[in-house]
Amino acid sequence: MGPLIPQGFINPDLNLFFAFVIGLGFGYVLEQGGFSNSRKLAGVFYGYDFVVLRVFFTAAITALLGIQLFGYLGWLEVDMLYINPTYLWSIIAGGVIMGFGFILGGFCPGTSMVAAVIGKIDAMFFVIGMLIGIFLFGQFYNIFEPIYMGSFLGNLLVYDSLGLSRDVFVLILVIIALAAFIITRKIEDNVNGLPVAKGLFHPSYTGPFAMMLGLALLLFVLPQRPKAAWNEISADKLLEKLDDPGRYVDTDELAWKLLHPQSNDLFIVDVRKAEDFAQFSLPGSVNIPLADIITPVSLNTLRTASGQPVFVSYSTTDAEAAWLSASRAGVENLKLLKGGLNGFVEDMFVNQYVAKSYEESEQFRQRFRTDARQMFTTGAGIKAKTASPAVVPAAAKPTPGAIGGC
Amino acid sequence: MDNTPKPYMNAYLAGFLLGMVLLASFFITGRGLGASGAAKSVVIETVGHVAPEYAKEHPFYAAFFANGDGRPMKNWLVYLVAGLLGGAFFSGFVSGRAGFAIDKGPRVSSAGRLIFATLGGILFGIGSQFGRGCTSGAALSGMAVLSTAGFLTMIFIFGTGYVIAYFFRKLWIH
Numbered sequence: 006m007g008p009l010i011p012q013g014f015i016n017p018d019l020n021l022f023f024a025f026v027i028g029l030g031f032g033y034v035l036e037q038g039g040f041s042n043s044r045k046l047a048g049v050f051y052g053y054d055f056v057v058l059r060v061f062f063t064a065a066i067t068a069l070l071g072i073q074l075f076g077y078l079g080w081l082e083v084d085m086l087y088i089n090p091t092y093l094w095s096i097i098a099g100g101v102i103m104g105f106g107f108i109l110g111g112f113c114p115g116t117s118m119v120a121a122v123i124g125k126i127d128a129m130f131f132v133i134g135m136l137i138g139i140f141l142f143g144q145f146y147n148i149f150e151p152i153y154m155g156s157f158l159g160n161l162l163v164y165d166s167l168g169l170s171r172d173v174f175v176l177i178l179v180i181i182a183l184a185a186f187i188i189t190r191k192i193e194d195n196v197n198g199l200p201v202a203k204g205l206f207h208p209s210y211t212g213p214f215a216m217m218l219g220l221a222l223l224l225f226v227l228p229q230r231p232k233a234a235w236n237e238i239s240a241d242k243l244l245e246k247l248d249d250p251g252r253y254v255d256t257d258e259l260a261w262k263l264l265h266p267q268s269n270d271l272f273i274v275d276v277r278k279a280e281d282f283a284q285f286s287l288p289g290s291v292n293i294p295l296a297d298i299i300t301p302v303s304l305n306t307l308r309t310a311s312g313q314p315v316f317v318s319y320s321t322t323d324a325e326a327a328w329l330s331a332s333r334a335g336v337e338n339l340k341l342l343k344g345g346l347n348g349f350v351e352d353m354f355v356n357q358y359v360a361k362s363y364e365e366s367e368q369f370r371q372r373f374r375t376d377a378r379q380m381f382t383t384g385a386g387i388k389a390k391t392a393s394p395a396v397v398p399a400a401a402k403p404t405p406g407a408i409g410g411c
Numbered sequence: 412m413d414n415t416p417k418p419y420m421n422a423y424l425a426g427f428l429l430g431m432v433l434l435a436s437f438f439i440t441g442r443g444l445g446a447s448g449a450a451k452s453v454v455i456e457t458v459g460h461v462a463p464e465y466a467k468e469h470p471f472y473a474a475f476f477a478n479g480d481g482r483p484m485k486n487w488l489v490y491l492v493a494g495l496l497g498g499a500f501f502s503g504f505v506s507g508r509a510g511f512a513i514d515k516g517p518r519v520s521s522a523g524r525l526i527f528a529t530l531g532g533i534l535f536g537i538g539s540q541f542g543r544g545c546t547s548g549a550a551l552s553g554m555a556v557l558s559t560a561g562f563l564t565m566i567f568i569f570g571t572g573y574v575i576a577y578f579f580r581k582l583w584i585h
Contacts, residue, residue, distance in 0.1 A: 008441030014438070021490040030432040031444055031547075034561035035474020035495075036502035038425030043528070044514045045419075047583045049569075050576035056422045061551065063426025068433035068443075075438065089543060089560040099542025099549075100567020102534050107572050108579045110531015111514070113546035114539060115446035115495065117532065122496045123503030124511040130525045131532035135447070138536020139454045146471035151530045153541060161559035171557070213423040248510055319540045324537050 007081040032119055041120040043111030043127055050108060052196040055189040063183040063213055069175065077227055088160040110134065172225045179221040184295050186210045200217040236335025241332055250327065253343040254315050256352040257370065260377045263288055272312035276327040277319060278348075287317065287346075298327045299334050307336045315347075316341040351380055417506040433555055440487070443552020447494065447539035448488035456484050490549075516583035527582060542568075 008016045038060045039045045048054025075081035088324050109410070112120065112131045120128030128224040142149060164174035187205055187309060194201045205216075246252065254271070262269040266289075282292040293303050294317070298303035307314050316324035316331075316339065334340055342349065352358070358374035360367040419425075436443055441499015455475050459466045466472040491504035503509040539545040542564050544552070550568060 007438040009439050011441040013520055020440060020483070024487045024490035025494040025497075026494075027432060027436045027439070027444070028491040029501075030435070031500035032428070032495035032498030032500075033502045034420075034425055034429045034432060034498075036499040036508070037420040037506070038422060038429065039419035041499065041508065042514050043504060044516065044583065046460065047516075050572045051580065051584050053584070056419070058430060059422035060426040061546075063423050064433060065554040067427050067430025068437070070438055070492070070552075071430065071556060072555060075434075081438055083556075085441055086437055086556050088556055088558045089549055091560045091563070092543070093563075095541045095543070096549075098565045099538045099540070099569055100564050101571045102533060103545065103564075103568045104538075104544060104571020106531045106534030106536075106538055107529070107546075107568060108514075109582070110526045111528065111583070112535075113446075113568075114450060114532065115444070115545065115547040117535075118446060118492060118495060119499035120514075122500045123509040123525075126511060126513045127515065127524050127528040131526040131535075132450070132533020134529035134534075135536040135539075136454055136532075138533040138538075139447075139451050140458070140536075141533065141535045142540040143454065143458070143469065143471040146469070148418040149541070152471070161556050163559045163562045164514065166559045172492075172555070200560050209421070210423060213427070251464055251503030282413060302570060330457060352500035353419075 007075065007112065008085055008183075011085055012082065031115070032122075035116060036121045036229050040116040041123055041125060041128070042119065043131075047108070047111045052189075052192045055193050058189055059184060062185060066179060066182055066217055069178075070217070070224065073171070073175070074220065077224075091158040091161045092154070093156040093158055095155070098152055101325055103223075106138075106384050133297060176221045176225055179217050181220065182217065183210075183214055186213070216408075236272050236379050237328070237333060238335055243329070246332055247329075254313075255343045256349045257373060259287075259315070259342060259349060260353055260381075261373070264377060264380055270312045270347040272314045274327070275309070276315055276323050277317070279317075288351075290317065293327075294329050295323045295392075299330050303336055304331060304336055306329055307339065314339050317346055319347050319350075320345040353381055416508045432557075433552065436552075437555065442487070443548065443551065443555060444546030445488050445490065445535070445544055446492060447545040447548060449486070449492035450536065451540070452486050454482055454490050469577050516581070516584055524582075 007014075007029070010017055010020055014302045015023075035041070040054050040060070045056050047055050049057040053136070072081060072086070076083035105154070110131045110142050112128055115346050117128045117131040117135065125387055148155075162169045162171075167174060187207070187210075189200050190207050190209065197380070247389070259271070261274075265371060270288070271289075273287050275286055275290045275292045275294045277292070277293055278300060279292060282294075286292070291306075292307065297303050316335075318324040321341065321344065324345060328339050328341045344352070358371050360371040419531055428438055433444055434584060440491040455466070455472055458469075458472055459475075467513070496583075500509065512520050515521065519527070535545065539549075542549045544550075544564070546565075548570060555561070
C-alpha cells in the first residue's frame with residue numbers, strides 16, 4: 006500500500022501539500038518538546054537537560070519500529086523508502102563539523118527554525134549563519150568535491166554493515182536507548198542537585214519502556230518477511246518438489262484430455278507473451294504472461310483454479326520459470342507441459358510415432374498418436390472444444406480460438 | 412491573564428509523536444523529514460537571482476537549474492519547512508512562549524551568544540552539506556530506515572559534541 010505517493014495512491018501534485026501538513030506536525034512537536042530553547046538543547050552535552058536524547062531516541066525508535074511493523078503487515082513497501090547513501094568520509098567530516106556547530110550554536114537547523122519563528126534572537130542569528138555556511142560550501146565546492154563525492158559505499162543498511170540480523174540490531178538498539186534513559190535520568194538529577202532515585206526504574210519512562218521493548222520483542226518474534234511472502238516456501242522444499250517427475254504432464258496426456266473435454270481436469274496456463282498467445286493457443290487455455298505470474302491476482306487465479314494448473318510455453322524454459330516462481334510463492338500442486346508447445350506440435354503433427362516394440366502400451370501409443378493427429382488436423386479437436394466450453398475464472402483471459410492455427 | 416509559559420511536553424511523549432510524524436512522512440511520501448535542505452534552496456534561489464550566469468556555470472548550483480524546472484523553492488523540503496514554521500509558531504503562541512528572547516548560558520553576554528550562534532550556524536550549514544542532511548534529515552530519518560549513513564551521522568554529530576563540550580563549557584554552564 007504505502008508509501009502512498011510513490012506507489013500512485015495519491016496524486017503526486019499533492020506531494021507539496023502533504024509536505025506542508027507533515028511540517029506542521031514536525032514544528033508543533035519540536036516546539037512542544039522544548040526544542041525551541043538552545044539552553045535546553047545544549048543541556049544534552051553538559052548533563053543538566055537530556056531532553057534532546059529522550060526525544061531523539063524515542064522518535065527514531067518509534068519510527069523505525071513502525072516502519073518495520075508496517076512492512077510486516079504489508080502496509081508499506083520498505084524497499085521503496087529513501088535510504089541515504091553512505092559517502093563515508095563526507096559523513097564523518099559533516100558529522101564532526103555539525104558537532105562543533107551544535108556546541109557553538111546551540112541549535113541544529115530544524116530546531117533553529119522552530120526557535121526563530123517564536124522570536125528567539127539567537128536562533129535567528131543561527132539561521133543566518135547557516136545560510137552563510139551553505140553559501141560558503143557552494144563557493145568552495147571545487148575544493149570540497151573530492152571529499153563530498155568520494156568514498157561512496159552504497160545505500161547501506163546498518164545491520165548489514167554490522168553483520169547482524171535486522172531484529173537483533175533493533176533489539177540491541179532499543180536496549181541501548183533504554184539504558185541511556187536510565188543513566189541520563191540519574192546524571193541529570195545529580196547535575197541539577199536533585200535527589201537521585203534509587204533503583205533502575207523511574208516513573209517517567211515506564212510507558213516508553215514497555216512500548217519500545219514490547220514492539221522490539223514483537224518484531225523479534227514475528228517472522229522477518231513481508232506479507233507478500235508469507236506463503237513462500239523454503240528453498241529446500243522447492244528443490245524437493247523440483248525433483249519430483251510428477252510435476253510434468255506429457256504431450257499424450259494433454260492430447261487425450263484435449264480430445265476428451267468431459268474428462269479434462271487441466272487448467273492450462275499459457276505463459277507466453279499476449280501477442281504470441283493471440284496467434285495460436287491450446288483450446289481452453291488462459292494467458293498469464295511469465296512477467297505477471299507472481300502478481301497477487303495471478304497467484305490467486307492459480308490457487309483457486311477449477312482444474313489442475315499446467316504451465317505451457319514454446320519450449321519448457323518459460324513454463325519452468327513460471328512453475329518455479331509460482332511454487333516458490335507458495336502455490337501448491339502445479340504442473341507443466343513436458344516438451345512445451347513445440348514438443349506437442351512435433352509429437353502430434355510432425356513426427357509419425359512408431360511403436361518401439363510389440364508391447365501393448367507401445368502399440369496403443371502409436372494408435373493414439375495416429376488418431377489424435379487425425380482429430381486435430383481434421384478439426385475434431387475444435388468440435389470437441391466447442392461442445393463443452395472450458396470454465397475459466399473471470400480474472401483470466403480465455404482463448405477464443407482453438408488449436409487450428411498451427 | 413496568566414503570562415507564564417506552559418510547561419514543555421513530556422519528552423517521551425514528544426519523541427513518540429515526532430516518531431509518528433516521521434512515520435507518516437515515510438508512509439505518505441516515502442521519505443523522511445529534513446530542514447537544512449530548505450535552507451539550501453533559499454541559498455540557491457538567492458544566488459540564482461543575484462548572479463544567474465554565475466549560478467548556471469557553478470557546479471554546486473548548476474545541478475539545481477539543470478534538473479527539474481529550475482525553481483528551487485518549489486521543493487518538498489521547502490514546503491515541509493513552511494509547515495514547520497507554522498506548526499512551531501502555533502505551538503509557541505498557544506503555550507505562551509512566543510516573544511523575543513535570547514537563550515544563553517549564565518556566563519556569556521548576549522552579544523557573545525549571538526556571535527557564537529552565528530558561528531555555529533555557519534558550521535552547521537557547511538557540515539549539513541557534507542553530511543547530505545542535518546540532524547533531522549540525515550541522522551533521525553536515516554536511523555528510522557536503519558541506514559548506515561543515518562547512524563554514522565548521529566554518532567559523529569553527538570560524539571563530537573561530547574568530545575569538545577568541555578572546552579566550550581563557558582558558553583553554557585557555570
